Amino acid sequence: MDQSKEQRILNSVSYNAVKGDPESVLNCIDKYCGQYEWAMNVGDEKGIILDKTVEEADPTVALEMGTYCGYSAIRIARLLKPNARLLSIEFNPEFIPIAKEIIEIAGLSEKVTIIEGHSQDIIPQLKKKYEVETLDFVFLDHWKERYAPDTILLEECGLLRKGSILLADNIVYPGAPEFIKYIRSNSRYECTSYPTFLEYMKVEDAMEKAVYMG
Numbered sequence: 001m002d003q004s005k006e007q008r009i010l011n012s013v014s015y016n017a018v019k020g021d022p023e024s025v026l027n028c029i030d031k032y033c034g035q036y037e038w039a040m041n042v043g044d045e046k047g048i049i050l051d052k053t054v055e056e057a058d059p060t061v062a063l064e065m066g067t068y069c070g071y072s073a074i075r076i077a078r079l080l081k082p083n084a085r086l087l088s089i090e091f092n093p094e095f096i097p098i099a100k101e102i103i104e105i106a107g108l109s110e111k112v113t114i115i116e117g118h119s120q121d122i123i124p125q126l127k128k129k130y131e132v133e134t135l136d137f138v139f140l141d142h143w144k145e146r147y148a149p150d151t152i153l154l155e156e157c158g159l160l161r162k163g164s165i166l167l168a169d170n171i172v173y174p175g176a177p178e179f180i181k182y183i184r185s186n187s188r189y190e191c192t193s194y195p196t197f198l199e200y201m202k203v204e205d206a207m208e209k210a211v212y213m214g
C-alpha cells in the first residue's frame with residue numbers, strides 16, 4: 001500500500017533534519033509542505049504568533065488539541081523551561097506514531113506527552129489521570145466546531161486559572177465562528193485577534209488569543 005502524506009513528511013524529516021535540532025525539523029517540514037505537499041501544520045508564519053504567545057505565557061503545563069504530525073508540539077516544546085511539559089491530544093491513530101517519531105527526531109520526547117482520543121473525552125481526565133492542576137497555556141488547533149464546547153469544558157473542569165492563555169488557530173479559515181461568538185461576548189476573557197494567512201497559502205486566516213480572567 002503506498003505511503004500516506006504524513007509518512008512522506010516523516011521520511012523527509014528523517015532524511016533531511018539534524019537529529020536533536022528542533023529548528024531544523026521545523027524548517028524541513030515547512031520546506032516540504034511549502035514546496036511539495038500542503039499539510040495542516042500551523043506553519044512558519046502563524047508559528048511566529050504561536051512562539052510569541054508561548055513566550056508570553058511561559059507555561060509550566062501546556063495543552064495542545066490537534067497534534068497532527070507534531071509540528072506545533074515542537075514549536076511549543078522547544079520554548080518550554082526545564083521541567084515544563086506539553087500534553088497534546090490527537091484523535092486520529094494514524095498520525096500518532098508519525099508525530100511521536102518527528103518529535104523524537106527533534107529531541108523533545110521528554111517534554112511532550114501525546115494522548116490519543118477525542119478532546120471531550122480527554123479533558124475531564126486531565127486532573128486525575130494526567131496530574132494537571134491548571135493549564136497555563138492552551139493551543140486550540142483541533143476540530144473547529146469543538147473550540148467553543150471544549151473551552152467551556154476546560155472552565156467546567158476547573159482547568160483554567162486567572163491568566164491562563166488560550167490561542168486558537170484557523171479563526172478565519174476553516175473558521176471557528178461559534179468560538180469567536182462565545183469568547184468575545186464573555187467578559188471573563190480578554191481577546192486579541194491576529195490577522196495572518198493560512199499555512200503555506202495566500203489565503204487569509206487569523207489566530208485569536210484569549211486570556212482567562214477567572
Ligand SMILES: Cc1cc(-c2n[nH]c(CCNC(=O)c3cc(-c4ccc(F)cc4)cc(O)c3O)n2)ccn1
Binds near residue numbers: 042120173
Ligand atoms: C475532537 C478532536 C479532534 C482532534 C484533532 N486532531 N487533529 C485534528 C486536526 C484539526 N485541524 C484541522 O482540521 C485543520 C484544517 C485545516 C484546513 C483543511 C483543509 C483546507 F482546505 C484548509 C485548511 C487547516 C488547519 O490549520 C487545521 O488545523 N483534530 C483532536 C482531539 N479531539
Ligand SMILES: [Mg+2]
Binds near residue numbers: 040169170
Ligand atoms: Mg490549524
